[in-house]
Amino acid sequence: MHGTRGEAIRLGLSEAIDAVVGVASVEDAVLLVRDRLGLDHVTFMTAAYARPVDSPFIRSTYPSQWIARYVLRGYLHVDPVVRAGFGSTGPFAWHDLEWDERQREFMADALAHGLGDKGYCIPVVDRAFRRSLLSLNTGMAADIWASFLARNVAGLEKVARLIHDKAMRELSPDGPAEPTLAPRQVECLLWTARGKEAKAIAVILDLSEFTVRSYLRTARQKLECRTLSQAVAKAIQRGLINP
Template sequence: MHSNDSSATFRITFAGIQAAPNVAEAIEVLRTNYGIDFITYHLCQTVADVVDTPFVRTTYPDSWVSRYLMRDYVKIDPIFHEGLIRQMPFDWREIEIPEAAYEFCADAGRHGLGNNGFSIPVITKSRRALLSLNSSKGDREWSNIVSERRSEWVELAFLIHEKAVFELHGDHDPVPLLGAREVECLHWSALGKDTKDIAAVLGLSSHTVRSYIKSARFKLGSATTSAATARAAHLRLIHPYSTTGS
């Protein structure tokens, strides 16, 4: 395809996703406009009070979705598990399929799923999502498509993610948007560091650290630093048991 056509497809799809009333219709717009066989959006983690709520939308056939759930394939799905740890988009051919997943892959093929795919991890705030595109096109053709479209797909993945969060929470997103420094200060505070220690670790003044912590407390609706770190850990904005940073 020519670049002009690429830009037109992207613009039309972007507008279509924005106008779609929900994520299910948004991924159908993406699937149709780009000629993809199947698309799945999986929000791996949402925050709703004290319960993590799964949120999955897919264009896969109902027969495959039912079989996937019945056989609990999520435990061995290599693409899903890779998507949980990857930071960057990846072609499915990059993944080494474990022996335990061979039958899963064969079963997927028997249900009409293609051998090729491209997955985009979406990481925002305390959330991790995965948008996966599946295709039955041959290796060379698929490589050319991915090379041409990947930057567009990444941008559209984040747009779909925004729609998913809004579909779940509307204008009342329970996850506050903390700055990187606010998260760092809370992280080290949760590990027992005082203001002076945090300032030394981050190369900041004690006054600046106190300002970041105060701002984070305000955003989290917490009266004390200990309450703020507890809430941040609950929302998975920080991981207090890790010493490698949040």
């Protein structure tokens, strides 16, 4: 059984390498890699172009509630994976890092919010010394995961490089203008980031549930996101909402 699962992951990686080239955005790329490899989550982060550490370029499949919590609690300054990722030039597994008490508390909080207990990160540094980090998260069996990593480091590094190059194009000065959200769309995204469902948001804002869902759908479309979680993440990253 383990061999079958490992082979499926290997084939998924081969497909992912080909598919990442053709997708339209970094957001599409992280979703594709997650789904093709059967991972829990995939996150890409870059601090290119001297963006402030509190507002890096991030695309992630993490749940919107966790992303909002991560921002509100200042976990970017605690997260040992981010610290190691932007200070390293080679891939590493999460369990290879040394964790202090505060960082162990951070990880316990992450696990409680649906993250897998294993991770692997691939830093990228390009010729212009722009840095990024691709982080893979999973809860799959340790032996399957270890076997996959042992055989596919080069492929994963290629995926990370492809996504990095795509991000650099998105960050170019000639990229698309920031989307404009209506006040109600912003409010609905804000309450979603705070963990509220559409029905609860409707009560809070004195709107119908249908109207709330319509606002959220339009906001997601304006932000060019497939999922509401991605829309919340992008809105936080771009400063459109502050949970």
